[in-house]
Amino acid sequence: MENKKQVPEAAESGSGEPIGFKPLYAQVRERLMRRLVDGAWLPGMLLPSEMELARQLNVSQGTVRKALDSMTADNLLLRRQGRGTYVAEPEESRIMFQFFRLSPDEGSPNFPDSKVLSTGSASPTKTEKEALGLGDADEVIRIERIRSLSGQPILIETITLPSNRFPDFDHLTIIPNNVYRLYSERWGITIGSAEERLKAIAASARDAAKLGCENGEPLLLISRLARDLENRPVELRWSRCITREIHYAVNLR
Structure with missing residues (x-):
């Protein structure tokens, strides 16, 4: 079972700045959403693996998966069996x-x-x-x-x-x-x-x-x-x- 204790994560920039006290997957979702907003992730782009994202964000792979599932449910990402997760295109x-x-x-x-x-x-x-x-x-x-x-x-x-x-x-x-x-x-x-x-x-x-x-x-x-x-x-x-x-x-x- 995932530990639900709210602990600040290290920011991706390495500054160690906390990003707030929300469920951990929601914090991760906000960080990943920022990549969409800033254009770091473009429509059609293949995302890094869950393991790599977990390493980048210093959280568990399960937390990353929950954040990605939430974004997929909102039609922001697409899961392709055997190929990975992609940024959805407005097709x-x-x-x-x-x-x-x-x-x-x-x-x-x-x-x-x-x-x-x-x-x-x-x-x-x-x-x-x-x-x-x-x-x-x-x-x-x-x-x-x-x-x-x-x-x-x-x-x-x-x-x-x-x-x-x-x-x-x-x-x-x-x-x-x-x-x-x-x-x-x-x-x-x-x-x-x-x-x-x-x-x-x-x-x-x-x-x-x-x-x-x-x-x-x-x-x-x-x-x-x-x-x-x-x-x-x-x-x-x-x-x-x-x-x-x-x-x-x-x-x-």
Whole structure:
């Protein structure tokens, strides 16, 4: 049985600075998370073995395994049998099940295609300021796009990003379907969590024209605030969805 006594560990730098009094595996997780945040561990990278990490952090291999299991459960790492543990990449399959909750009423879930309608910089609204923690002098990047399943438009969404976190965004010639992978690969920003709120609304004339539905038709509004690995707000997203043949699905455990 692992000794649960809370003892300060030596810091990786060798300074001997304690990192707090939490369960030991949680302390180790924080240290390993810092490697993700600082870019020492990049998406797709093979991690050192549990034994090597235990040696580096001066803890038991069991403590390291528990920390890695916790990060794997949060989709930050991937275990590959016989090959080791890797930093998860924000590929379509992972993002689909972790962050995209719309599924067809019949058939298997699919990741939607996207068509960008507009993109540009602007001053933030009051809601954007509050959600993203912005000041009066800050600017945001807004992206509007249509998303489709099997060629059928199912939602129109507006994505708002803080400009200071995404320098040179306006230099992009193409905005890919999977923007979370773009954030990770170009700016080193990994989306670690998201909060969503659902509400029924009526389609505006503009949204109805883009979606090919009736003005005033019921839509599902999904507002999402996505955060990075340090729990800082990164993205505010508003999705207006036609739910004639799709539904919002969540597995509660």
